Amino acid sequence: MTSFTPADFEFTFLEEGLCALDFIEQKMKDSEDAFFVGDLGDVLQKHLRWVRAMPRVTPFYAVKCCDSRDVVMTLVALGTGFDCASKTEIQLVQSLGVDPSRIIYANPCKQISHMKYASAHGVQMMTFDSEGELMKVACCYENPKLVLRIAVNDAGSMFAMSNKFGAKLERCPLLLEQARELGLDVIGVSFHVGSGCTDPDPEAYSQAISDARRVFDMGAELGYNMTLLDIGGGFPGSDDSKLKFEEFTAVINPALDKHFPAHSGVRVIAEPGRYYVSSAYTLAVNIIAKKEKIEEQMACDDEGDGANKRTLMYYVNDGIYGSFHNILFGARYMPSLHKKPKLDEPMYPCSIWGQTSSGVDRIVEQCILPDLQVGEWLLFHNMGAYTIACSTTFNGFQKPDIHHVISRSAWQWIQQISTQGLPAPVEESCPSRTPSCWSRESSLELLAKPCL
Numbered sequence: 001m002t003s004f005t006p007a008d009f010e011f012t013f014l015e016e017g018l019c020a021l022d023f024i025e026q027k028m029k030d031s032e033d034a035f036f037v038g039d040l041g042d043v044l045q046k047h048l049r050w051v052r053a054m055p056r057v058t059p060f061y062a063v064k065c066c067d068s069r070d071v072v073m074t075l076v077a078l079g080t081g082f083d084c085a086s087k088t089e090i091q092l093v094q095s096l097g098v099d100p101s102r103i104i105y106a107n108p109c110k111q112i113s114h115m116k117y118a119s120a121h122g123v124q125m126m127t128f129d130s131e132g133e134l135m136k137v138a139c140c141y142e143n144p145k146l147v148l149r150i151a152v153n154d155a156g157s158m159f160a161m162s163n164k165f166g167a168k169l170e171r172c173p174l175l176l177e178q179a180r181e182l183g184l185d186v187i188g189v190s191f192h193v194g195s196g197c198t199d200p201d202p203e204a205y206s207q208a209i210s211d212a213r214r215v216f217d218m219g220a221e222l223g224y225n226m227t228l229l230d231i232g233g234g235f236p237g238s239d240d241s242k243l244k245f246e247e248f249t250a251v252i253n254p255a256l257d258k259h260f261p262a263h264s265g266v267r268v269i270a271e272p273g274r275y276y277v278s279s280a281y282t283l284a285v286n287i288i289a290k291k292e293k294i295e296e297q298m299a300c301d302d303e304g305d306g307a308n309k310r311t312l313m314y315y316v317n318d319g320i321y322g323s324f325h326n327i328l329f330g331a332r333y334m335p336s337l338h339k340k341p342k343l344d345e346p347m348y349p350c351s352i353w354g355q356t357s358s359g360v361d362r363i364v365e366q367c368i369l370p371d372l373q374v375g376e377w378l379l380f381h382n383m384g385a386y387t388i389a390c391s392t393t394f395n396g397f398q399k400p401d402i403h404h405v406i407s408r409s410a411w412q413w414i415q416q417i418s419t420q421g422l423p424a425p426v427e428e429s430c431p432s433r434t435p436s437c438w439s440r441e442s443s444l445e446l447l448a449k450p451c452l
């Protein structure tokens with residue numbers, strides 16, 4: 001396995017007894033620009049949690065979710081594979097020494113020049129879901145190992161996928177036959193249940209796993225001996241989600257055992273994105289402007305003491321054209337305070353707005369916060385997935401700086417895993433969550449609550 005030294009990374013070591021939150025508070029003193037802090041120890045925790053909950057399934061991290069070099073390097077050291085969808089993603093991963101066998105080119109509709117690049121660089125595993133793609137592969141690819149992406153029922157997912165990707169089961173025999181006629185090797189089946197489930201449905205995985213079994217059987221009839229099942233991404237990245245990761249794996253593991261028992265010899269991989277990075281990152285935004293509104297009718301009226309008739313509008317230096325892009329697709333965010341308010345501090349209904357001149361650039365429609373001043377900070381937790389990766393510099397506002405931190409003990413763990421592999425059993429030897437500070441943080445957590 002690949003091993004790195006701290007010099008390969010750009011992270012800062014957390015000094016003994018300090019945690020990411022302490023680091024955030026230090027950074028707040030440096031400037032008023034918004035910034036991210038990503039705790040690589042959290043990525044390590046996620047990996048250990050994955051291995052414990054789904055030991056049969058090898059994760060191939062979906063690079064698009066957060067392509068920060070430090071994160072990718074951490075996962076390289078931890079030994080995961082990678083799901084890449086473009087030439088640039090393949091370049092990034094390979095520049096860190098990843099063997100092509102650890103990459104799946106998981107984009108069923110590929111640009112030919114990217115395809116040629118992947119082929120020339122030894123990436124063999126790739127997904128497809130149409131005849132057209134098979135024709136392209138047949139003429140541009142050296143030794144492809146094809147994975148048939150099937151459509152799944154993703155009605156419960158915030159970001160549905162099956163309108164765009166995935167072959168319907170009825171079409172699979174034809175596609176498999178065509179692949180065979182072209183002399184192409186189909187090694188397995190993949191699916192993606194979609195992301196950020198608003199109505200999370202672990203059953204979508206078990207349905208898809210059983211559908212995949214049918215496609216394996218169709219393949220067998222045509223003489224294919226498929227050996228790879230790819231269960232995609234969509235796993236929750238923070239414990240704020242309705243269902244916890246383990247509630248998904250509690251459904252997935254038995255479905256795998258039923259349809260692809262260990263003795264079947266089928267290798268199972270997944271393409272988690274948000275799972276690995278969501279909770280690692282906190283975004284700190286600065287209040288750059290503030291307005292007050294006095295209103296008669298408030299949804300949050302509090303025994304009519306008058307104080308709550310006051311609504312505050314905070315303008316902060318990030319927004320939906322930046323790190324909060326997912327609001328456009330239905331994601332919702334809530335701020336936290338970085339320091340505890342006084343016990344009797346009055347709270348007000350507030351809204352939080354982005355810094356651009358766009359009228360739709362609103363981050364939080366309604367929450368409860370104290371009377372904060374321009375120059376004070378708000379925190380948003382669980383900001384690692386599809387934030388940095390999707391932000392723009394619309395209106396000339398720059399993207400927040402990103403600082404990575406890690407505790408020395410987490411670093412030692414990563415080193416050890418990268419040189420000696422995972423300790424067995426993982427259950428007993430896993431370090432507790434990156435020390436102390438996160439528990440300190442949780443006592444301050446979400447003083448800001450939505451108005452009910």
Ligand SMILES: *Cc1c(COP(=O)(O)O)cnc(C)c1O
Nearest residue numbers: 062195233234235271272273274
């Ligand atoms: C985006 C994507 C993923 C990752 O999804 P998450 O919800 O972040 O886990 C995995 N596989 C494919 C094919 C994707 O497009």
